[in-house]
Amino acid sequence: MSATLNQDAIAAASLPSAPSVPAMMITASASGQGKTTVTAALARLHARQGRTVRVFKSGPDFLDPTWLAAASGAPVHSLDLWMTGADDARQRLAEAARTADVILVEGVMGLHDGEPSSADIARRFQLPVLTVIQASAMAQTFGAIAYGLAHYGDPFADMRVLANGVGSTRHADMLRTSLREPGQWAGALTRDPSVSLPERHLGLYSANELPDVMARLDKLADLLAPLPAAQLPPAVRFEDVPAVAPLPRRLEGKTIAVACDDAFRFIYPANVDTLEALGARVVLFSPLRDADLPACDAVWLPGGYPELHAATLAANTAMQEALRRARASGMPMLAECGGMMALFDTLVDKEGRAHEMARVLPGTVRMQGRLAALGHQAVALPWLDGTPQTVRGHTFHYSQTETPLEPATRAVSPRDGKPGEAVYRVGALTASYVHLYFPSNPEAIACLFGG
Template sequence: MPERRSAFILAGTGSGCGKTTVTLGLLAAFKHRGLRVQPCKVGPDYIDTAWHRAVSGVASRNLDSFMLPESTLNALFCHHLAACDVAVIEGVMGLYDGYGTNPDYCSSAALAKQLGVPVILLVDGKGVSTSIAATVLGFQHFDPHLNIAGVIINRVSRDSHFQLLKQAIERYCAIPVLGYVPLSADITLPERHLGLLTAQESDTDPRPWQAFAERLAQTVDIDQLLAISRISHLPPGHMPTMPQSEEGAGLTLALAYDEAFNFYYPDNLDLLERAGVRIVRFSPLRDAALPACQMLWLGGGYPELHARALSENSSMRQAIRAAHQRGVAIYAECGGLMYLGDTLRDAQDEVWPMVGVIPGDSRMGNKLTRFGYCEARARQPTLLAATGETLRGHEFHYSDFSPRTAALFDCHKTRDGEVLKRWQGGWQVGNTFASYLHLHFAQRPLMLTRWFAAARSTQ
C-alpha cells in the first residue's frame, strides 16, 4: 500500500451538524491538490452520496453494516481504497448512533473500529467557548478504544474565537484541533420536507465549492489531516461467491435514470457489469421508447414530484407494460413500485395514472410511513429470493401502497433484539417484482443469478 494513502471517518455529534457540507469541502480541497479521492457514506443514504459524486466526480460508496456482512464490507472498502490517495467517509447521525442503543452496531464508531480508520470529530463552535471541551471529552471517554484522532470545529466566525476553542480542547482533551470551518452564506445544500434535494435535481455549480475548498485550505491543516489518517493495515475481508460471468453475458439491463429515479448503489451496478450485463440508461420522464432489453430496473427516487410528467408520457408507460407482457425481468424499488402501480395520488391530492403492472395504488402522506432497516423473508419464489430466503434492506418512504394482489414477503423490524413491527410487502406479477425495500446486492450476489435466469426464460 502506498505510504501516503489516507482514510478517515468524518463524524459528528449529531444529525445536522454540517457533516455533508464539510465532507464536500474536503473532497474539493483534496481534489484541488491533485489527490485521488474516494468518497464513502456510512449507512444506506442515497442523497449524500449523490452530492459526493457531484462535487468530486467520483462515485461514492455506501458502507452499510446492516445489509453487508463484515467480511464483504471490508472487501469492498479495500477494493475502492486501492484506487485512491484518500478516502473520505461521511458518518451517519452522531458518532455513536447506530441501530438501537448498541453503539457497536451500525454506527460510525463501530465502522471506524471495523475498518481500522481514525475518526475526525466535527463539533459545533457557535455560541460556546470552554464548554466545547466537555463535549469532546465525553465523546472520547464514551469508548476509549475508538481512535478519535482530531477535531474540526464548524461554524466559527472569526479566528480569535477559534483560538479560544482550540486551546480549550487541546488543554483538556489532549487531541489536535485541525482547524475550523468558517461561516459560509454562499454554501448551502437545498432542502425540502423529504430531506436534501438530490444532486440530480440541482444545478451543481462547482465554483462555490471550489471557493469553499480554498477557504478550508486556509483554516484547516490539510497536511496534518492527511498525516494522522494514514492507513498502514487493511481490514481482512473477502467477497462472497459471485455469479459466473457467462450468467449475465449477452443480457441488457435498461436502467431508469433521471430526476424521478436515481437511487442506486454504485456497487450494485458494478456487480451487474462484472457478471457480464450491459447497462443502458433511459428516462421515464422524457424518453418515448424503452431500450431493447431483457432486464429492467426502476430504482428509488421521487416519482411523486414528477407524477404529471410520468403520467403524461403515455408512450413510455405503454412501453413498460409491453415489456412486462413479453416477460422482461423487471425489478422495482420504492419509487419504482409507485410507478408500476395503477395510480399515484400526490401531496396535492391529484390522482395520476401510472404504468399499471402491479395492481394497487400509491398515496403520498405528510409523515414517514416506514423508516429504517428491516428484514424480508420470501414466502414463495420471487425474482431475487427463493422461498425461505431473507433479504436485508432499508425503507424510507412517505407514501403507502394499497395492493390488490397478495404480498410475498413477511417483513419485520427489530431493535435491540426486540421485534418492533411486522408487516407484509413485495409483490410479483409474472416476471415483474416490486417492493419498498432498498437492497445492496453484495449481501448475497447470487440473488442476481435468479434475476438472470428470469431474464433468459423468455428469450
Template sequence: MSRIIILASPGSGHGKTLVTAGLAKALGGGNRRIRVYKMGPDYLDPQFIEAATGLEVRQLDYWMLGEREIAAELCRAQNEVDDIIIEGVMGLFDGEHSVARLARDYRIPVCIVADASAMAQTFGALMYGLANYDPDVNVAAVIANKVGSDRHASLLAESVRPPLTMLGSIKRDKALAVHERHLGIGAEDRSAAQHAAAAMAEQLTEIAQSLPWGKLRIEEDSLTQPEVQHEGPRLQGMRIAVAKDAVFSFIYHANMDFLQREGATVHYFSPLSDTQLPDCDALYLPGGYPELHLETLANNHAMISAIRQHIEADKPCMAECGGMLYLLESLSHDERCAPLCGIFPLRAKVNERLAGLGYQSLPGTRLRGHSFHYASIVDEPSNADELPRSAYSDGRKGELILREKRTIASFVHWYFSSEPQKICDWLSGKPEL
C-alpha cells in the same frame, strides 16, 4: 498505501456532508485520487457530494454489506486511490452499526465536525467526552463548524484539551448555506452544491494539510470468501434496462457493478423523456420521486405502453419504492392524481409524514436493504396480511411485496450483493421468494 479518515459528528445536522464535499474538493485540486464513502443507506447525501465534486460516492453499511463486503470494498479502494474520506452517519456512537464500530474495526482516525454556533467552552467538554467515551476509538482531531468570529474561534480552541487537536474553525458564511434536502438533487441544487463546496474548500485549505490521516492496509488473502461458490457469471449475456433520470435516481453504484460482474450489460433509459425501452431482457426500476414529475410521467403514454408490453410479455421486472409506485394504477400528491402504468391495481398517495423507515430483509434469505418513504398504498388488498412481506431488522413485519407474472416490486431498496443468487433469480425471471 491509501490514507484514510472518518468525518463524524455528535449527531445529525452538524454540517459534515458539506465539509466532506469541501474536503474532497480541496484535496482533489492536485493529482491525488479521492474516494468518498457515506456510512448508512442514504442516497441524498451521496447525491449532494457527487453533484458538488463530480466524484462517485459509495455506501458503507454493516447491515446491508456485512463485514466481508465492507472489507472487500475498502480493499479495492486501497488499490485504486490515494485518499479515502468516509462521512459518518448520525452521531459517532449511535446505533448497533455505528461509525465508531467502523473506526474500531479498521483503526481509522476520526475527525469530529461539530456545529459550535451555540456554545463556547462547553464545546471542549463535548469533544472531551467523544474522545474518551471509548478508548478503542481514535478520536484524533476536531473541526468547529459555523463559528461566529475570531474571538469565538479562540474560545473554542482554548476549550479543547490535549491530546485532541483542534484543526481549525469554519466561519459562518452565506456562501455555505445549503437547504436541507428531503428530495432529489435538481439542476439548481447542483449549481448551489458546487458553489457551496467550492466556498467550503477555500476554508479547508489549511485544515486539509493537518488532518490526522491513518493508513489503510487490508491483506487480500485475509478476506473471507463467500460461503457459496458458483460457476461463472449468472447473468451472462443479459441486457438489463435501468431507469435513470430526474425521477429514478436512487441507484447504488455497487448494484450496477454487481450486474456487470455477473455478466449483464446495463442500458440506461429515462421514463420521463424516452418513448421506448432499450432492447432488453430484464427491467430495473429503482427508487426516486415520481411525485416531482407526476404529470410528465403520466403523459408519456408511449413509455407506459412499452413497460406494460415488457411485463405482459412475461419478461422480468424488478421495481423499488418510486419504481413500484410507477407500476401502480395511480399516484396522488398535493391534491393532484395521475394514472400510471397500472400493472398492479392499487392506488398510492404521498403523505406529509414518513410512512416507512428502517432496515429490511427478505425472510428466509440473506437479502437485505432498507426503506424510506412518505408514500403509502391506500387500498391494500383485503388479503394483505397473507401476502409476502419483508421484515424489519427488529423482526416486525415490513413492506408488502407485490408480484405479477415475472415482476416483483416493493418499497424496499435492495443491496444486490447481500444475496447475489436471489437477485440473479429475480432478474432471470424467477420471482419466487
C-alpha cells in the same frame, strides 16, 4: 462494540495488509451538523491538489454520495457493517488503498447513532475520526460534547473536532480553549449560508441537479484550506483480503433496462457492478422522456422522486403502456420505492393532486408530510429457486400505499425482528419500498432478473 465485530477484527488480524494510506472518517455529533459539506470540501481540496481521492459513505444513502463523487471524481461506495457486511467493506477499502492517495469515509447520523454505528466502522478499520460539531449556539459546552464523543465506548485511533457555524474569532477561541485535550482542535468554519447544500424531504438535492455544483465545491474547499482539518490525515494500514471469486455469469446475454433520470436516481454503483459481474448488459432509459423501453430482457425501476415529476410521468402515456406490456409479457421486473410508486394506478402528491400512473399495480400512493418508514430491512424471497434467499437493504419513504394486493412476503427489521415492508409479486414483477443492496446476495438478484 458487538461480539461479531470483535470476531471480525480477530479474523482479519491474520490477513496480509494492503498499502498504508492517509485515511479518515468524517462524522458529527448529530445529523444536520455539516459532515457532508466538510467531507465534500476535503475531497475537493485534496483532488484539486492532484491527489487521487476515494470517498465512501457509511450507512444507506443515495444523495450525499453524489456530492462526494463530484468532489472526488470517483464513484462512492457504501460501507455498512450490516447491509454491505464487514467483508464487503474490507474488500472495498483494500482495493481503494492500492490506488488512492487519501481515503475519506463520511459517517451517518451522529458518531454513536445506530447499530452498527459510524463509531463501529471507525474502530473496526482503525480510522482516525474528524467530528463536526455545529457550535453556533454554544461556548464551553463544545468541550464537553467533544470529550463525551471521544470517550463514549472503546477508544478511537485518533479523534479531532471541527467547529461549524462559528460567529467570530473570539467565539472560535472560546470553543478551542474549552477542549480538555487541545490536540483535538481541527479548526473552525464560520457561518456562510451561501455554501450550505440545498435540501428537501428525502435529504440533500443530488449534485447533478445543480448547474453550479463545482463552484460550490471549490468555495467550500477554499474555506476549509487554511484549517488544520485540511492537512493529510494519519496513514492507516488496511487489511488485505484474497481476491473475490468471479460471480457465476447467470445473466450472460441478458440486457437489463434501468430507469435513470430526474425521477429515478437512487442507484448504488455496486448494484450496477453486480449486474455486470453476473454477465448482464445494463442500458439506461428515462420514464420521463422516452416513449418506449429499450430492447431488453428485464427492467429495474429504482427509487427516486416520482412525486416531484408526477405530472410529466402521467403525460408520458406511451411509456406507461410500454411498462404494462412488459409486465403482461412476463418480463422480469424489479420496482423499488419510487419505482414501485410509479406503477400504481394513482399517485397523490403533497398538494393533494392526483396523477395517473402506469396502472401496473392496483391502488393509490399518497404522499404525506411525515416520514413513513426508515431503517434496515432484510427480504427473504421464497419464490426464488424454491428456497428463501435473503437480500439486505433499507427503506426510507414519505408515502403510503392503499392497495387490494396481498403481500407475497414481508421484509424483516434486523433491529427487532418485526415485519417490515410489504413485498408484492405480480407475475415476474417484484415491487416493494425496500432498496435492495445487490452484492448482499448476487445469486438471488440473478433470479429476480430471470437468471
